[in-house]
Amino acid sequence: MIVSTTHEDTRTETPADGSDQDLNPGQLEDIVQLIRPDGSRAESPGFDPWVADVTDDELIELYQDMVVIRRIDAEATALQRQGELALWVPLLGQEAAQIGSGRALRSDDFVFSSYRENGVAYTRGVGLGDMLTVWRGIASSGWDPYAFGMATPAVIIGAQTLHATGYALGCAYDGVDSVAIAYFGDGATSQGDVNEAMVFASSFQAPVIFFCQNNQWAISEPVRLQAQRHISDRAPGFGIPSIRVDGNDVLAVTAATRIALDRARSGGGPTFIEAVTYRMGPHTTSDDPKRYRPAGDLEEWSRKDPISRVSRLLESRGVPMDEVAKRVEDKADAVARDMRAACIALDKELDPMTVFDDVYEHPHPGLERQRSQYAAYLASFEGDAS
Numbered sequence: 001m002i003v004s005t006t007h008e009d010t011r012t013e014t015p016a017d018g019s020d021q022d023l024n025p026g027q028l029e030d031i032v033q034l035i036r037p038d039g040s041r042a043e044s045p046g047f048d049p050w051v052a053d054v055t056d057d058e059l060i061e062l063y064q065d066m067v068v069i070r071r072i073d074a075e076a077t078a079l080q081r082q083g084e085l086a087l088w089v090p091l092l093g094q095e096a097a098q099i100g101s102g103r104a105l106r107s108d109d110f111v112f113s114s115y116r117e118n119g120v121a122y123t124r125g126v127g128l129g130d131m132l133t134v135w136r137g138i139a140s141s142g143w144d145p146y147a148f149g150m151a152t153p154a155v156i157i158g159a160q161t162l163h164a165t166g167y168a169l170g171c172a173y174d175g176v177d178s179v180a181i182a183y184f185g186d187g188a189t190s191q192g193d194v195n196e197a198m199v200f201a202s203s204f205q206a207p208v209i210f211f212c213q214n215n216q217w218a219i220s221e222p223v224r225l226q227a228q229r230h231i232s233d234r235a236p237g238f239g240i241p242s243i244r245v246d247g248n249d250v251l252a253v254t255a256a257t258r259i260a261l262d263r264a265r266s267g268g269g270p271t272f273i274e275a276v277t278y279r280m281g282p283h284t285t286s287d288d289p290k291r292y293r294p295a296g297d298l299e300e301w302s303r304k305d306p307i308s309r310v311s312r313l314l315e316s317r318g319v320p321m322d323e324v325a326k327r328v329e330d331k332a333d334a335v336a337r338d339m340r341a342a343c344i345a346l347d348k349e350l351d352p353m354t355v356f357d358d359v360y361e362h363p364h365p366g367l368e369r370q371r372s373q374y375a376a377y378l379a380s381f382e383g384d385a386s
Contacts, residue, residue, distance in 0.1 A: 030230075031276060032256060033246040037304045039312020050255040056319055062103065062250050063310045064328045066095035069119040070307065071332035073281075075339050076118075076132070080285045084343050085135045089115045093248075093280030096306030097213050098183075099123060100253030101275075104261060105181065110167055111150035112160035113183040116213075120183060124148040128335070129342030136346055140358070158184055158191035161210060165197045168208035168264075177265040181209040181257075187218025189234065190226050198270070202239040205269035209260045210235070212272070213247060215279035220292040235272030247275030248306040278304070352378060 033042050034051065054062075073090050080088040091098060098119030105111070105123075113120055118131055126148050133139035134153070141152045154160035164182035171178045188194050189212060201208050214231055216223050223231070232242040241263075245256040253275055260271035278301040282289045315321045356371045 031244045031246055032252045033249050034251040034255065035249045035309050035313050037248075037309050039309050039316055041313060044255075047252065047255040047259075050258045051251050054251065054254065056314060056317055059251070059310065059314060060319065060324055060328075062099055062254075063307065063314065063324070064331060065099045065103065065119075065123065066250065066307050066310070067328045068332045068335050069095055069099065069122050071336050072118065072122065072128070072131075072339055075336040076135075077281075077285060079132075079340065079343055080135070085132060086137050087135050088285045089118075089283075090279075090281035090285070091116050091119055093278045093301065093306070094213055094215055095119055096250035096310075097211075097247040097253055097275040097277050100250040101181070101183075101211055101257040101273075104254050104257040105149075106178070106261075107149060108176070108178045109149060109261070110164075110178065110180050111183070112164040112167070112180060113150065113153055114157070114160060114185060114188070115153040115155055116185070117153070117183045121148075121150060124150045126150065127342070128339040129346060132339070132343050133346060136343065138347055138350055140355075156193075158188040158193040158197075160184065161188075161194045161197035162200075164208050164210075165201045165206050165270075168201065168206035168270075169204055171207055172204070177207070179207045179209060179261050179264040181211055183211045183213065185218065186212060186214040186216070186223045186227065186231055187221070188212075189231050190218070195238075198235065198238040198240055198272070201270040205267070207264035207267075208270045209257070209264065210240070210270065210272045211257075212274045214274050214276050215247075216277075217279050217283065217289075217293075219283045219287070220289075230274065232272060232274035240270050240272050242272040242274065244274045244276065247277030248304045248309070250306060250310060277306075 032044065032047055034044060034047060036042050070092065073092055076085065076088045077090060079085045094116070098117055102111075102120040102123030111117075111120055111124060121131055126143050130143040133142050143150075143152060145151045151160065151163065154163070161182040161184060164180040168180035171180065182197070184194060194210075198210065200206065201210070212231055214223060218226065230244055232244040235242040243256045243259065245252050247253060256273050260273060263269070263271055278297075280298065280301065311321055311325070314324070353371065353375060356367060356374075359367055
């Protein structure tokens with residue numbers, strides 16, 4: 001539910017689950033949706049103005065982004081299955097949430113993500129090889145955060161929300177209108193770090209967006225186990241307005257993110273966005289979702305696919321989608337080839353001692369002791385012919 005916004009009328013016609021809900025005059029909608037699953041356009045007086053500038057050509061670009069990152073995801077999964085990567089964290093089904101929000105950001109905004117936001121990394125210009133170094137096991141960090149305005153993925157669940165809040169406070173103290181955005185899943189909202197971050201963000205009106213991709217599963221636990229109400233209902237308790245948006249609707253996600261960005265830039269403080277989506281694949285490539293996912297879930301959510309609904313909308317507007325789809329698929333295949341080449345080109349053998357590099361900015365006696373001990377351990381194998 002949208003708890004507060006700068007617009008009075010933010011109602012939409014149809015919620016993301018396809019049900020019809022009659023809303024009392026002035027009541028705010030349960031979920032924001034601008035493109036229905038069948039590709040038809042849903043009107044929303046409160047949100048339409050925020051995407052009124054999105055032309056068909058720009059919608060095609062969003063469509064292409066989603067197709068490309070789905071192809072990246074499939075290629076990385078194949079690389080893991082073939083032994084080229086130790087692990088991969090799929091984003092299949094969450095393309096609209098990541099592209100719609102990522103493309104709404106400015107270059108001077110800063111992203112703090114979990115380990116699943118490879119689509120956001122793509123929008124920030126992160127190199128294909130850089131996305132893979134950690135999962136190939138040859139680096140402890142994938143890229144220079146300052147070069148792309150995006151921190152490397154946080155594996156500790158929810159920790160990035162604290163980092164984002166701190167960065168946002170720095171922006172406010174520096175007098176700039178840059179915004180920090182933290183991405184996390186529904187499971188992270190049960191972590192103390194996320195709740196602590198919201199306390200600080202609200203108390204100091206930090207220009208930060210808390211972007212929750214509710215993909216229905218905290219690894220193997222369904223969201224209903226930890227949330228008896230919408231996750232977006234939690235934020236108002238901290239004094240943070242929230243927006244619950246159809247996370248499979250790239251246009252609605254763009255509008256919601258733009259609203260939150262505008263609010264943060266104008267001194268309005270933090271916003272919480274719950275993007276309701278679905279993780280179509282496993283939690284990671286070491287997971288088997290068939291062991292816990294109810295039969296029929298995939299079929300149901302496939303009908304709400306974020307890519308096909310944009311394709312249908314463009315087709316209804318007279319865009320020659322056969323031609324567009326062919327061009328986009330060619331682009332996606334080229335990106336996948338580049339990704340595979342970048343992966344294979346990464347060094348396979350590294351000096352074991354490099355594990356101690358870049359752990360601390362300055363020399364640290366404890367680390368130096370460990371380095372010395374590990375060097376002695378490795379030396380003990382020299383000349384061992386067994």
